[in-house]
Amino acid sequence: MSGVTYEYMETYLRKLIPEKQGVLKELEEFAHNNAVPIVQKETAQFLELMINMKKPKRILELGTAIGYSSILMCLSSNMQAKITTVERDEKMIELAKENIQKYKLDNNIEIIKGECLDALSNMKDTFDFIFIDAGKGHYNHFLPHCLRMLNKEGVIVADNVLFRGMVASDELVKRRKITIVKRMREYLNMINDKEFLTSTIPMGDGIAVTVRRNENE
Numbered sequence: 392m393s394g395v396t397y398e399y400m401e402t403y404l405r406k407l408i409p410e411k412q413g414v415l416k417e418l419e420e421f422a423h424n425n426a427v428p429i430v431q432k433e434t435a436q437f438l439e440l441m442i443n444m445k446k447p448k449r450i451l452e453l454g455t456a457i458g459y460s461s462i463l464m465c466l467s468s469n470m471q472a473k474i475t476t477v478e479r480d481e482k483m484i485e486l487a488k489e490n491i492q493k494y495k496l497d498n499n500i501e502i503i504k505g506e507c508l509d510a511l512s513n514m515k516d517t518f519d520f521i522f523i524d525a526g527k528g529h530y531n532h533f534l535p536h537c538l539r540m541l542n543k544e545g546v547i548v549a550d551n552v553l554f555r556g557m558v559a560s561d562e563l564v565k566r567r568k569i570t571i572v573k574r575m576r577e578y579l580n581m582i583n584d585k586e587f588l589t590s591t592i593p594m595g596d597g598i599a600v601t602v603r604r605n606e607n608e
């Protein structure tokens with residue numbers, strides 16, 4: 392039970408999604424066998440859909456892990472997107488680099504080594520699409536930087552915002568996760584401010600999609 396949706400629903404919806412092929416499939420297997428937390432199947436599908444619809448040229452990702460979602464987004468953009476992705480774990484960075492090379496995407500995907508908050512503080516680029524998937528207890532701290540760098544028509548997608556259901560129900564909160572839950576709730580309050588248009592979707596571990604409202608709304 393994910394705590395976010397019904398198990399039968401998740402199982403059914405996952406079965407509808409076509410199997411990945413080639414290296415992406417290998418990466419899914421590697422992640423599964425080595426307990427590397429990559430995006431869930433339906434979240435991956437949702438990201439592909441967003442990239443197809445939005446056609447971003449510049450993407451920022453927080454949380455590279457083995458490079459699965461970076462590669463996925465780059466392929467979805469038909470190699471038109473340049474991706475900057477931030478990761479602090481050296482072992483993950485090595486694996487991600489190898490995987491990115493397998494697809495010859497070195498010119499499309501740049502990995503920044505370090506803490507997301509430090510990397511964000513030093514960044515001056517602008518992005519059309521930002522995918523937040525690291526530092527679950529810091530989304531509220533990442534947001535001002537993400538907004539500073541988000542283009543007018545840009546989109547922020549944040550994964551794990553319902554955090555196994557704990558964010559929606561105090562009864563599910565584990566003691567050692569209280570800070571993450573509090574800060575994630577703060578993130579959700581921030582992006583549901585009237586300045587923004589946000590849809591929070593109980594899919595995977597919870598996804599929040601945010602854009603700036605246009606001036607007439």
Ligand SMILES: C[S@@+](CC[C@H](N)C(=O)[O-])C[C@H]1O[C@@H](n2cnc3c(N)ncnc32)[C@H](O)[C@@H]1O
Nearest residue numbers: 429430454456459460478479480506507525526
């Ligand atoms: C959920 S995984 C990312 C999965 C990846 N987006 C995918 O779906 O293929 C989160 C990654 O973020 C990294 N991470 C966690 N907190 C971080 C932080 N504060 N700064 C930088 N990296 C962080 C972890 O080492 C981990 O590899």
